[in-house]
Amino acid sequence: MTQETIEAQGRPASRAGERPPRPASRPHGQWKVDGTAPLNGNEEWKQVDNGLSVRDRIENIYSKGGFASIDPTDLHGRFRVWGLYTQRKPGIDGGRTATLEPHELEDEFFMLRVRIDGGQLTTEQLRVIAGISTEFGRDTADLTDRQNIQLHWIRVEDVPEIWRRLEGVGLGTTEACGDVPRVVLGSPVAGIAADELIDPTAQIEAITSRFIGDETLANLPRKFKSAITGHPSQDVVHEINDVAFVAVRHPELGVGYDLWVGGGLSTTPRLAERLGVFVAPERVAEAWHGVAQIFRDYGYRRLRNKARLKFLLADWGAEKFRQVLETEYLEAPLPDGPAAPKPLAHGDHVGVHRQKDGRFYVGVTPIVGRVSGPTLAKLAELIEAHGSSRLRTTPHQKLVILDIPEERVESLITGLDELGLSARPSLIRRGTIACTGIEFCKLAIVETKAFATAAVLDLERTLDGFELPHPISLHVNGCPNSCARIQTADIGLKGQLIMDDHGEQVPGYQVHLGGGLASADREEAGLGRTVRGLKVTADGIADYVERVVKRFLADRDAAADETFAEWAHRADEEALK
Template sequence: MTATAVPASSRSGAPAKGPRRGEGQWALGHREPLNPNERFKKDDDGLNVRQRIESIYAKGGFASIDPTDLRGRMRWWGLYTQRAPGIDGGRTAVLEPHELEDEYFMLRVRVDGGQLDLAQLRAIANVSTRYGRDTADITDRQNIQLHWIRIEDMPAIWKEIEGVGLDTTEACGDTPRVILGSPVAGVAEAEVLDATEAIREIHGKFIGDPELSNLPRKFKTTISWLPDTPYEANDIAFLGVIHPEHGPGFDLWVGGGLSTNPMLAKRLGVWVPMHEIAEVWHGVIKIFRDYGYRRLRNRARLKFLMADWGPEKFREILETEYLDRKLIDGPAPELPERPVDHVGIHKQWDGKYYVGVAPVAGRVSGSILAKVADIVEAHGSGRVRLTPYQKLLVLDLEQDQVNSLVAALREIGLEATPSAWRRGTMACTGIEFCKLAIVETKARAASLVEELEKRLAEFDADISIHLNGCPNACARTQVADIGLKGMIVPGPDGTQVEGFQVHLGGGLGMAAGQTAGFGRKVRGLKTTAEELPEYVERLARRYLATRTEGETFAQWVLRADEGDLK
């Protein structure tokens, strides 16, 4: 791999609290790999695997793939082996990787900023129907995720999607992952600065750069004027703010991440003009590369470095060692009372309209996406957007086209006026395809929504429900009103069955006075998957019966008696 130079001055920058002994930080001279992941990355850059896929593996088939490429470097191009059918969740933690994996792949297509034109949407739809058994999910990272991909088909898939300006470069792996952006960038009435150009600059300059392709772990980014992305859960976030002297710019947050040890990003207290976003982003990611912990994989995310350093030390190192200048102090951004998902009919700044629709837990298909493209084109639009809440938006509609488009999308299962349950439910991939999962999620989410729509058809409040198949929180379980972490639990007769640990009252991106954070844990609060609809119904009815005027579900959870939460 390409050796990465560390600034000489960086060797003098010691963390405020001091890292634990032997954390494997490059900047402190610890260059020898301390775990198998660091070893395979040192042996060969993950970006180099594409050439082998095209020249060797696509011709020789699955059996020809080197195991380290298969379970390591292929992630640098968006490829994971998917779970073999028929392996129950109780065996997830006891089987070896080769025993869990199928000879097919999950493929993530980067959609930075969630922005797609119709040619791109049709290309994804065609890849899905031709190569992926018509599978497609809108993820909570604004990606499209496909399944049943054969290694033999990857050259043709890359040719198709790259031909319309999309890619899978660093969609997975220890790399800068897809960049989140406001789904309504450039059209929202409330937007002051459109951050799209900053996203494009970072993608063009740094995605696929060997200098940044060996990070300690994944690096997640969001850049948005509006607070409509989960910025507190990202490694780096730029959020719109108006400086009293310098005008519109962005507030910088660093060190967020969920998984098994969740932490929220911290404000560095600086104001960044839009033309400097890429430079500051580059400085932060290089800090992560050079100072990030590489000894233990479960401590390798940037959030652990931030926890040890604190925002003041992080800012100092950024300014003195990576930017060579001081950043401007800045005010905190204004935050909404609740997260913004853009579902429904909304006016754009130019007098046109956009429409947000809700597939159930992000599950669509290539066939549905192809129909969306046809419907959108027939209604005079050429742009769609994906959201970090597994939703889809259609932009640039004339007022007289809105109702017709809403009706046409409803006919293919995409609802612009969904129930609270359909609107608020997200789910990760789950045991259907994921090798880490313990329980089913997508089908469970669909059946839960259907059941709750029957039982609580007139429910008048917003409650978010996030289902995750394992503890890794890809569906952001800790920051949902009802977060469901998949696990095996005792059933009514004592046998082990699929179930969930329940986390209540979490939330992100809300103003002071609202409930933002990880909510409330009740010891031993679990439900079987079979009993999940009854549990959610019981909880929702108690909330309706005892809430005060204007009280959100999360606020009610924090004051409710423990017995009312069971």
């Protein structure tokens, strides 16, 4: 090739001794930039069939032919769109998680995720979930930190009947998993809190009724997480969602929402950013749809570990993101808007609170979200016996019981205690959550629920008599993917295999300290710090937490009401070990 030809193509010629020019960077797989040709196997099968149509095959082929009849691509890909993942085969230790193929790790049973947008449930719906758990799921039921309920041990033969029962009471599993718009988190006290700025229920319904199950949004680069709250406690962990709306009062336009985009954790955590706009309630669905379409059209698809919206936002910045949203996807620009003020209350809603109608809601804490079918059935009976038919799940693995007359509150709390659901929990129990862990999850390396439960019970004994100034959040995760939000906890534990004092490889956790989201105890969200070499064995959680909490209580600046997170970020590494 001649010098003239090279220069005509816009590339400088390399001269003697110079490094030749780098080739053009590889495409990201952005549909509006690179075209829609799939760049990996995952994108190929999604283009052939994004997953919505697999329901027909489940109902008419696989439920009749059994597990062995399921097409592998449907099993490992499209089933997710309907809330179904194969669960981990019992007896496979965490050291083999990364070395075995999916079919070697999986059992012939499924986790089924019941989608509960806004966390809103009736006792009739709760009773149906309880019945499914008991009849088809070996009594399993877990409250997730995304307001869903997960069941286990589900057989494909039973899925059509489960869907029939769920949909008969207005529930479902559509797009509960997969590269789709997942459940929309909503304030657990929507419509009933006395201090609520706005009830977001209508906005959640507008989004879900128009766009869940929409073919045009059923092939996104990866999962798309949403949240919306009208409560001043900012109770939907908006900083770690792909799109979130936080209630705010505009000085001229009244109450609406502050729009955040691009949050997410996993192995590359990134907090969402404000776009600086004000979204009127009637434009929330339009704005949500615009952000979802940006993700679909401009999101990175070539590499799945770069396929979340947070990576696009990191490259574009909030200013460009707003410009593209307003010029390409919205009917009109959005006005500038103020940021929501710092929360003045905790967003888990645990305890007894007066509603705007004079009745009360009661927030309760199961240990690390673990309940059961029989427990949920008894809970439905208890709620109805106290004059209510409504409850909510929360983004903190809690439950909120609504509409309780004042004279029935204490009786309800007594009954809840008998079910293992505490309205007045210790601050350790209140602040502890855990992911599914190795018991059921194919990605997990370490058990979580059992170890976290044992730690809570131990700590309630060893820390009895020590007054904690604030709840201490302890988040336990079985792998690096942070389903339990380890980077935003006071103490976050990431599951991995570690060496114990005897040089033996054992289940354990890497420790993250001082993370948290905006709350009554901290001005703004921040990620936790890690200390080199700071790891704890799985059966040593309680010992470590006791040690570090007591050191915090001894060293904290009480006059400044210093929080654990503030102390953890300033403390010497020695104090944190």
